[in-house]
Amino acid sequence: MKTKEPIWIGLGVLLTLCYLLPLFWLGEQAHVRIHDNLDSNVVWYKNLVESGSIHVGLQDTVPNLVGGVVSRNAFVSEWTGILWLYEWFSPYTAYVISQGLTRIFAFIGLYLLLRDHLKLQLPRAVIMFVAVLFAWTPFWPSGMLSTLGMPLLLWAYLNLWQKQRIGLSLLTLALVPFYSSFVLGIVFFLALLALFGLYREWRQKSFHALFWTAFGAQVLLYLVIEYRLVYSMLWEGEVTSRDQFDIGHNGFWRTIRLFFKQFVLGHTHAEAAQTPVLLSLILGVLIVAIYLKDPTVRWLKQGLVLLAGLSLWYASWFYTGWEPLKDHIHVMQTFNFARFHFVEPMLWYILFALALDWLWRRARQRLVTVMILLQAVVLLIWNPEVIYQKQPSFSEFYAVQQFLRIQSYIGKPIDTYQVVSLGLHPAIAQYNGFRTLDGYVNFYPLTYKQKFRTIIQGELKKSPQLQRYFDNWGNRVYIYAAELGKHYDYTKTNQKPVRQLDIDTVQLKRMDGDYLLSAVPIRNASSTGLKLEKTFRDNQSAWIIYLYRVAPEGG
Incomplete structure (x- = not known):
């Protein structure tokens, strides 16, 4: 034997x-797992490598995600x-x-x-x-x-x-x-x-x-x-x-x-x-x-x-x-x-x-x-x-070519502005090199959580489920919409317009948020301080991306 x-x-x-x-x-x-995988770990590793943060000190933070306030020790x-x-x-x-x-x-x-x-x-x-x-x-x-x-x-x-x-x-x-x-x-x-x-x-x-x-x-x-x-x-x-x-x-x-x-x-x-x-x-x-x-x-x-x-x-x-x-x-x-x-x-x-x-x-x-x-x-x-056959594939999820077009349209150095996402995971923007105010991490400063909560408090008031989810856990620092719920997979074949988005765009701008990338149209965008710049479609992507610019404070 x-x-x-x-x-x-x-x-x-x-x-x-x-x-x-x-x-x-x-x-x-x-097709691979998205939950606790493509929406997080894969992007964390990529970001640590590309930002040169792998070997930094115990007091350092990691740029490009969650406002750059997350400790390197969270990874x-x-x-x-x-x-x-x-x-x-x-x-x-x-x-x-x-x-x-x-x-x-x-x-x-x-x-x-x-x-x-x-x-x-x-x-x-x-x-x-x-x-x-x-x-x-x-x-x-x-x-x-x-x-x-x-x-x-x-x-x-x-x-x-x-x-x-x-x-x-x-x-x-x-x-x-x-x-x-x-x-x-x-x-x-x-x-x-x-x-x-x-x-x-x-x-x-x-x-x-x-x-x-x-x-x-x-x-x-x-x-x-x-x-x-x-x-x-x-x-x-x-x-x-x-x-x-x-x-x-x-x-x-x-x-x-x-x-x-x-x-x-x-x-x-x-x-x-x-x-x-x-x-x-x-x-x-x-x-x-x-x-x-x-x-x-x-x-x-x-x-x-x-x-x-x-x-x-x-x-x-x-x-x-x-x-x-x-x-x-x-x-x-x-x-x-x-x-x-x-x-x-x-x-x-x-x-x-x-x-x-x-x-x-x-x-x-x-x-x-x-x-x-x-x-x-x-x-x-x-x-x-x-x-996972009905979910986006690896390349469809991260939509590299589509985000290159978005970056080209904005036309500014990618490290000079910050974005947030709605109806899709912030990890997608992070994978493509964008700096994000939102993200999914193990832990981050409580003061940042409180500031970010001000942005989304109008939506949290509409949904006790989302309020408990963010207040009692909060590792997903996301722009939530009560109409969308705890879902971040609104692909181009699964569209659900947000009719009344109640977010504080003044606070978003104070935190240096410049653009909102939405997977669905926002019907009341102009009245909430958002201006639709352009809609991006791509055959190789799972998403339709609606690019909204955050109006200047008081604008």
């Missing part, structure tokens, strides 16, 4: 990359590998390479974990297919190895626990931090690993010094790599929008509903696509095994209980009952402790392998094959090219 190992690994890598064929084949015409540090890709390649090429690297190491990690530590009787081919399916999961693109790298980390830690493959395991633990996020995934994995390790030590009356030394060293390495975030959370004196977070207002029944939603469907940043195949198979095997009084499914039962517990913790974090504690413990307000859901995809596919192994040992090989094929179909349906 060992002689065929390179064949299975090579085939697995090839199948993993096949999932990315639309990205290779279609180029920038491919990943220069030691994070995904930034290197955006330094070396174009944004689309960097995106594709990152997808490939992440999915390859996701496959390798789960393959090694299942092969070396789960004592499965499954053939190598079946283990390979399970690992490929895990690598196909619709993970959050900018998470890097934060979610899909967990099996590789667990494999390395279990090796150290058993004092096997020490050199390779230590190398793995040293390298993964450079291509993952501590706060967006890994810290929750390490917390669960520490609890599990302490429990095993207590049960076995032992102490695995190598394991704990490596654990402590990796935590320290993550803190060094993410030194900017550590500084901003512990020593930055300025009050930021993060200090005004207030997102836990669910009552009891909404909390219960969120629990079932999380357990059955997962979270948008860590989707295992467990419904319907994985969930049905695991529950089915568990029920049959309990009926047959088969004790070999102990890990299945414990795994499902853990998944249910993580889902309950996630849902409970937004329960209104936490408010008194959040009001008195600052870190509970500024840090999202609900994010243990990042661990769930790995757990689902480990349980999937255990359920398949149970079937295999009972001579149900055909059923194993059927389940793998069914889950492959589910994940192919989840391919970004399929599920």
Whole structure:
């Protein structure tokens, strides 16, 4: 079997990359995730590179977005590998390479974990297919190895626990931090690993010094790599929008509903696509095994209980009952402790392998094959090219040629004026080099939030939903219109004119806002201090852009 190992690994890598064929084949015409991706991270990386802000100091800000007031510390540090890709390649090429690297190491990690530590009787081919399916999961693109790298980390830690493959395991633990996020995934994995390790030590009356030394060293390495975030959370004196977070207002029944939603469907940043195949198979095997009084499914039962517990913790974090504690413990307000859901995809596919192994040992090989094929179909349906087919492609979203025409029409150096957007994400203007007063960032000065709120307060008064969204969170510093709601995708095939826009253009001008780029026409533009300059259409763009000039103060 060992002689065929390179064949299975090579085939697995090839199948993993096949999932990315639309990205290779279609180029920038491919469809990829917009939410928390094209509308934010991709532009952040591009802006850091082009503005020369990657290596600036702890007190510096990043130009060109949100009025140039956002601290450099709001973004990943220069030691994070995904930034290197955006330094070396174009944004689309960097995106594709990152997808490939992440999915390859996701496959390798789960393959090694299942092969070396789960004592499965499954053939190598079946283990390979399970690992490929895990690598196909619709993970959050900018998470890097934060979610899909967990099996590789667990494999390395279990090796150290058993004092096997020490050199390779230590190398793995040293390298993964450079291509993952501590706060967006890994810290929750390490917390669960520490609890599990302490429990095993207590049960076995032992102490695995190598394991704990490596654990402590990796935590320290993550803190060094993410030194900017550590500084901003512990020593930055300025009050930021993060200090005004207030997102836990669910009552009891909404909390219960969120629990079932999380357990059955997962979270948008860590989707295992467990419904319907994985969930049905695991529950089915568990029920049959309990009926047959088969004790070999102990890990299945414990795994499902853990998944249910993580889902309950996630849902409970937004329960209104936490408010008194959040009001008195600052870190509970500024840090999202609900994010243990990042661990769930790995757990689902480990349980999937255990359920398949149970079937295999009972001579149900055909059923194993059927389940793998069914889950492959589910994940192919989840391919970004399929599920985002009705959204703009990468090139249609950023509309480079259209924005070059807008820049040419304005006719001034692009760094001498600032714009805001309505009905489309400010990230589009930012991608094309425009300086924007608006944007989507992790945190920014609270004083800026208060100034910007003056611009949109007329629209916030019309919509309690938008008012709560901006006041209690506010990371999307957008020009909102109550008539449009929380939607920023008004393409040329989805037009909805704004009949009565109530924004304070005097305040907009005071904040040095010169133009408004709108994806829809504004019927009362002239009465609110906006002058339509020109309408821009482009066959290669998803948008019709209405360029409005902000009238001089008092004009």
